[in-house]
Amino acid sequence: MIQGVQIDLISSERLENLTTLEKVRLILEKVMEGNVVVLEKGLTPDEQSFLIETTMREITPDGFAGIEMETYSAGSESSHKSGGLFGGLFGKKESSTAGRLTVIGPANQMKTLKKDKDLISTWVSSK
Amino acid sequence: MSFLLKTKQRFAKLFGGLFKKKQMRIGIYGPPNAGKTTLSNRIVRDWTGDAVGPVSEIPHETRRARRKEGVKISDEKGNSITIDIVDTPGVTTKIDYKEFLEYGMQPDEAVVRAREATEGVAEAMHWLREDIDGVIYMLDSTQDPFVQVNIMLVGIIESRELPVIIVANKNDLPDASPARIKSAFPQHPVISISGLEGNNVDELYEKMIEYFG
Ligand SMILES: Nc1nc2c(ncn2[C@@H]2O[C@H](COP(=O)(O)OP(=O)(O)OP(=O)(O)O)[C@@H](O)[C@H]2O)c(=O)[nH]1
Ligand SMILES: [Mg+2]
Numbered sequence A: 001m002i003q004g005v006q007i008d009l010i011s012s013e014r015l016e017n018l019t020t021l022e023k024v025r026l027i028l029e030k031v032m033e034g035n036v037v038v039l040e041k042g043l044t045p046d047e048q049s050f051l052i053e054t055t056m057r058e059i060t061p062d063g064f065a066g067i068e069m070e071t072y073s074a075g076s077e078s079s080h081k082s083g084g085l086f087g088g089l090f091g092k093k094e095s096s097t098a099g100r101l102t103v104i105g106p107a108n109q110m111k112t113l114k115k116d117k118d119l120i121s122t123w124v125s126s127k
Numbered sequence B: 001m002s003f004l005l006k007t008k009q010r011f012a013k014l015f016g017g018l019f020k021k022k023q024m025r026i027g028i029y030g031p032p033n034a035g036k037t038t039l040s041n042r043i044v045r046d047w048t049g050d051a052v053g054p055v056s057e058i059p060h061e062t063r064r065a066r067r068k069e070g071v072k073i074s075d076e077k078g079n080s081i082t083i084d085i086v087d088t089p090g091v092t093t094k095i096d097y098k099e100f101l102e103y104g105m106q107p108d109e110a111v112v113r114a115r116e117a118t119e120g121v122a123e124a125m126h127w128l129r130e131d132i133d134g135v136i137y138m139l140d141s142t143q144d145p146f147v148q149v150n151i152m153l154v155g156i157i158e159s160r161e162l163p164v165i166i167v168a169n170k171n172d173l174p175d176a177s178p179a180r181i182k183s184a185f186p187q188h189p190v191i192s193i194s195g196l197e198g199n200n201v202d203e204l205y206e207k208m209i210e211y212f213g
Helices: A012-016 A020-032 A044-059 A075-083 B003-014 B036-048 B106-128 B148-159 B178-184 B201-210
Strands: A007-010 A036-039 A065-071 A102-105 A110-115 A120-124 B022-029 B066-074 B081-087 B134-140 B166-171 B190-192
Touching: A020 A036, A020 A044, A020 A075, A020 A102, A044 B106, A044 B148, A065 A120, A065 B036, A065 B148, A075 B022, A075 B081, A102 A120, B022 B036, B022 B106, B036 B066, B036 B081, B036 B134, B036 B201, B081 B201, B106 B178, B134 B148, B148 B166, B166 B178, B166 B201, B178 B190, B190 B201
Parallel strands: A007 A036, B022 B081, B022 B134, B134 B166, B166 B190
Antiparallel strands: A036 A102, A065 A102, A110 A120, B066 B081
């Protein structure tokens, strides 16, 4: 078989129907196989917190070394939206706190070359 | 804050000695090697005379959150706060034991350090979700602040609506750039200090009293 890296693009529709734990499991299963996962819609801060915690629990010597992750910053617009005058009154909607397109891959195979607010450039090596 | 909560706090302040109240827990968070333990030790030494834990140039020296209870910080005007200081393990999304070999560590020792570090990071995330009331987010100001883990962590802290002070540490070093940190987190107060030499920590104490009080 030709050498390469599998890339899994997961749609926001698929993500919306999953619980936090299911999302984190789905991402980590794929990344631990050596795949790069692209999420059409990013994770909420709470989901990110669980992703970091679960990633840590899966790390083994000479095995899985953790994840590399990049996302476009949600930008000041969304923090204004959620933290502004009405943020506290109406509560936050999931959609306003969730990040945007997100790339997650195995730490020992992936490296971010360049990241701007509108361009992420990553380099991925096959195993 | 609700009226009831305010009244409760006022009572707690008045009868601080009588009631066993829950102290505000301030977590010191940030990437490995930012200087979290150095600052925790300084705060605790300045205000209680004790220390919190060991410091090292090797990342992931702190692998268990450590708490020092009842640290009272005051200013000249007579304002003060009493808080618990929680020194946490440096947060990252990846740990490879081979990194520690470069510091001359033996492989078996490095594997143990890596395992403890992963548990420590998981624990730090857990504390943040359950037990922390305010955060000092520490960054080494000689490093690029725009890395994903900082953006994520500050996002997580914001989503929990915790008060946060960003500390731009190591301002004693020539290539320190607190300005870069200020531009990365314009929505929060940024204080530039040297936890090692003590530059400007008084400003941090004042900000802590104002922000966490
Ligand atoms: N020049 C300089 N060095 C500092 C300063 N603060 C800490 N350091 C050094 O940075 C290294 C790491 O300091 P620690 O306090 O152990 O950092 P930490 O954030 O607790 O690190 P972990 O526990 O590994 O996450 C040590 O070599 C310290 O002496 C500072 O203000 N200036
Ligand atoms: Mg430490």
